Amino acid sequence: MDIIFNPPVNDENQYIRLLVDELRAKGYRIHPLDTLFSSRKHFRSIKLVHLNWFENIDDSSFFVALRSFLRKLIVLVAIRISGKPLVWTMHNRVSHEQGTALFSRAITALLLRWSHRIVIHARQSEGIVAAHGVKVLQRLVYIPHPNFIGVYGAVHPRHAQGSDKLHLLFTGMVKPYKNLELLIDVVGSFGEQVQLTIAGKALNERYEQQVLNRAQHMGNVTLLPYFVPDGEVAALLADADAVVLPYDLASSLNSGTAILAFSYKRTVICPEIGTISDLDQHMGDTFHYRYGTEEQHRRVLREQIARALKLKQRDPAALDNLGNQLYEYMAAVHDRQRIGWELDRVYQHVLGRAA
Known part of the structure; x- marks a missing residue:
């Protein structure tokens, strides 16, 4: 047909x-x-x-x-x-x-x-x-x-971090509605305790420079301003403790990036968009939140990052365990x-x- x-x-x-x-x-x-x-x-x-x-x-x-x-x-x-x-x-x-x-x-x-x-x-x-x-x-x-299980190769073994720092990853197209400037500011407030990698092609050169200028003022933010090749995706996810996606609730509904994270045994820090709400009992395996204003978003995002950091410091395997449960859910549903x-x-x- x-x-x-x-x-x-x-x-x-x-x-x-x-x-x-x-x-x-x-x-x-x-x-x-x-x-x-x-x-x-x-x-x-x-x-x-x-x-x-x-x-x-x-x-x-x-x-x-x-x-x-x-x-x-x-x-x-x-x-x-x-x-x-x-x-x-x-x-x-x-x-x-x-x-x-x-x-x-x-x-x-x-x-x-x-x-x-x-x-x-x-x-x-x-x-x-x-x-x-x-x-x-x-x-x-x-x-x-x-799901994206196996699409970018096998799940890579976790690298020994050797510290209690929290390693966060944002990946995907770099666009204004994804609130990256806000994310950079929030992560910057943690100092060396939290490391953030932003990996993705920007909407245009002007916006790329805007995000780069913001990141350069922080010592704990790394920007990889290009489309991540398929062969590098699994390794990039393996280097992260969690994927952070501070999307705009006014327009966002689904997130293929969240599905990608779950497919490679990573949990996420993300607002309660549709993809997160549909996890039902597995919502508890993510760091989800709601907000009304930009200032509220800044506050609750910081709270969830702090919660993930504390959980890792208390139990280095805790975040990996959340990712494993989300992976099983992806495989089944x-x-x-x-x-x-x-x-x-x-x-x-x-x-x-x-x-």
Whole structure:
């Protein structure tokens, strides 16, 4: 069966590859959205369209954003008129690109209205979507985020730290909504007791310099300002006691980086975004928190880092034990093959071929 799964490739996000591999194993022929209008024959051959992050608008300039918005609007209208089943995965509360919020909200509204199924990876999504009515809620399908176990190689053995310092890691795209300046300030207040590594490519050179300037004032922050090669991910995680992800609660919902940490036996320090809330009884294996204001965020983040530091000093194996429990949970609940079957079942229902 020919379907659009967009994007079909993302070199910086293995999430896409994992799902595409599972779908191809079940006989689906995957095509990018850009080919949808390549010919009448191809357009007619496409049985279903599945979109990821389609609501995100390029905000490099107003005119670029307007062009991006209009193109996406035309694509959605064409899909709607053609009658092709539309599946959309809801990844965030709102788009992280705040400069194009109006355009993003408009595309999101159409996706909520026109999608035959809306895949969610976090139960918190139900509360967000509820404001759009009962009919939208009826089209939600919860499917766990696939784990990353083994994707970046085997879990590396833990290196002997030789001290009671707490080694924290932030990894992922370096963007403003991830509150890295706040994190650097908080970690700096601990002095040599806490070491932080920030590993990831920045949104742009200007923001990279902004974060670098902040980090240089602290003696306990190391910045690795590049996309971490796949072959280095496991070793980077093995060097950390915990992964710290001080995301913006206003927009964040799912975290592939948190799933990555759990898949490599690391716990996290993170706000109670959907990924964390869905851990249920295993939330206690993380250092989770809530906040309302930036000042509250600063205070509770510091409290959780201090708690992790104290726990490591009391029992050097304690943080590793938390990571081991989260790994077992990932293996059982976020199994990739099971998720592939669930997505296949969604497609078959939408196409009216369910058994």
